[in-house]
Amino acid sequence: MLLVYTHKITPRVKYVFKQICTRVLGIPVSFTTTIETFIAHDSLKMSYTRQPLSNEIFIRSNELLFEQGLSDIDIAVLPWEDTKCFFTAGDKSALPFDIFAASFYLLSRYEEYLPHVKDQYGRFTAQESIAFKNNFLDQPVVDIWAYKFKHLLESNYPDFVFPEQVYTVKPVIDVPVAYEYKLKGVMRTLGGTFKDVFTFKFKRFYQRYSVLSGFKRDPFDTYKYIINKQKSSKYKFVFFFLLGDFSTYDKNINPQKQKFVSLIKHVADYCQVGIKTSFFALTNLELLKEEKVRMEAIINTAIVGSRQSFSKVNLPESYRNLVELEIPEDYTMGYVNHLGFRAGTCTPFLFFDLDFEVQTPLKIVPYQALDFAFLKYHSLLDKEQALKRLISSIKKVNGTFVPVFHNYTFSKQDRWKHFKTLFNIILDAKNK
Template sequence: MLLVYTHKITPRLKYVFKHICTRILGVKVEFTTKIETFIAHDSLKMSYTKQQLGNEFFVKSHDILFEQGLSDLDINVQNWENTKCFFYNGDKSAIPFDIFAASFYLLSRYEEYLPHVKDEFGRFTAAESLAYKCGFLHQPVVDIWAYKFKEAIQAQFEEFKFSEKSYTIKPIIDVPSAYNFRLKGFMRTLGGVVKDIFRFRFKSLYIRFMVILGFKHDPFDTFKFLINRQKNTKVKFLFFFLIGDYSTYDKGINPNKKKFVSLIKHVADYCLVGLKTSYFAIEDISILKKEKLRMEDILNTTLKASRQSFSRLNLPESYRNLIELEIQEDYTMGYVNHIGFRAGSCTPFLFYDLDYETQTPLKIHPYHLMDYALLKTHSLLDKKKVLNEIIHEVKQVNGEFIPVFHNYTYSNEKQWYGFKELFNIILESANED
């Protein structure tokens, strides 16, 4: 156990120390404001305050963990060996930066509560983030800092044995529409036919009729391939099916179609299944509740995980709605068009509500790569290089790598050429030393 002496025990302090020490490094952590208790402790210990007590392991604290609400922070990002950090705390500290304050800033998504420019879907973009602007989005800095802290404290407590965790992967299959042409209904099919004709998409028109007549396989129906891959790997895939009502943004399959329900049940026999919430469910808890109950009826079990449509997040309301409906996990934290670590970590963490100053039970699993971001790189060789680089970053800190691919990513469409091979690289990375 690590005992931390500090002048004031706050919810923020407990939250971030437990993420770094317990979730990343596997060490239980306790806190005290009593010097006598601290001196009497004969194992791993450190002080986290403004002034060092004696010659103990000491990290000089920044004010952010002792504040409430938001303040105008002066952030100066500096180089630190193989990475970057901020909240420099001088030479007297055992490590040159207050990694706990910096980690809290990233994990709590402090910057997303501050004024910023949103994109056309109302999303916080990578370009608005400190990590992107200062060139460390590609690194899981919170985990890297945690291991630097471990190295420093291990030098002072040589006999203490830290537990080791290992690299894991959690492949996400996002299903906004299970089929491109099947089960769309007469009016939607007619509308599709008219569009194809007016846009001179005769190849699409031909495939549409061949699929509807049963002579050809629907291009989005890659579920047989995915289930076969699932049967040959120990890693559980997590599917997110959209079962919301048809709208401007959500054009999935009608959830009342028996064949669609049967597909979800079939996938759930082999893989994990969660809810891909519809575009408008993010703002309306009644829609979210309806979709949750609909998915629970299909799965015949309690819904555990969700992912927001278009990767939209409106903090803190989006997460509060999930908590109110007792959804335990969310997989929306990431950027659609940029590869990297939105919250600075590749270790799942609990959502901290900055308005209420409380740690919540909602576990955030940040994703680090979406298939669309890989389309920016042109050749398959470049895609492999980028993919291997992000895998390497996560492996270095024994984190959890979460890629998001879609069901149509595995189709034979030209733009998705080579993505089956990329998926195999991800699956094989879990078996390598």
């Protein structure tokens, strides 16, 4: 166990040390403000305060973890060996930066509480982030800093046996529209038919009625392929089905339709299942509760978690609603159009509510790659290289790779050509 001496034990201190030491490195951690207790401890120990006590491992603390509320922090991002960091710690500190304060800033999504420009859907964009502006979005910096801290501990405690963490993958399958043509109802089918005709999309018209007459498989019906992949994979897939009512933003199948219900039950026999929150449920607790109840009635068990519609997270409201409904995990922390690490990490972490200064039970499982982010790479080779760089960066810190694909990503549509190849690369990547 690592014992941390500090002048004040705050919720922020406990939160970030437990994330870095316990969740990333696998080392239990406890805290003390008593010097005698610290001196008597005969295993891993360090001080995190303003001045060193003696010759112990000392990391000079930034004030961020001892403050409450939000302030406009002046941040200077500087190079540090193979990465970057901020909150310099001075000459006496065993590390040149206060990695705990810097990690807290990224994990708490401090910058998302501050004023920023949103996109047309009201989302925080990559371009607004400190990581994008300082060119470290492609690195899991929190995990990299944690391993630098581990090396410091190893050099001071060579006899201590550190637990080994293991790289893993958690593939996510997002299902905003279960079928392109099937189960849409008479009015939506007629509307689609007229649109096909008046826009001269006769190939689509032919495809629609080939599917509806049973001659062809629906283009979005890729579930057999995905389930076969699940059967041969050591990684458990997580499906998120949209069960919200039809709206401008959400156009899935009516959740009352028995064939749609049967599809969800079939998938749940092999994979974990959660809800894809509808656009209007993002700000409506009652609507969100209704969708959660719908899904749990279908799968006859508690949902694994949620993914927000349009990958939209508005802090802290979005996550407070999930906490209120006791939804255990969320898979929305990432960027739609950029590969990388929105919260600076590839290790799941708990949501810290900055307004209430409290750690919540909601586990955030950040994703690093949404299928749409690969569309900007024109060739298969470019896509593969970008994916392999991402996988390599996660493997180096034994993190959790969370790629997000949609059911239609595995269809035969031209824009999704080669995406099965990318999926296979992810599933086949060895631990080391």
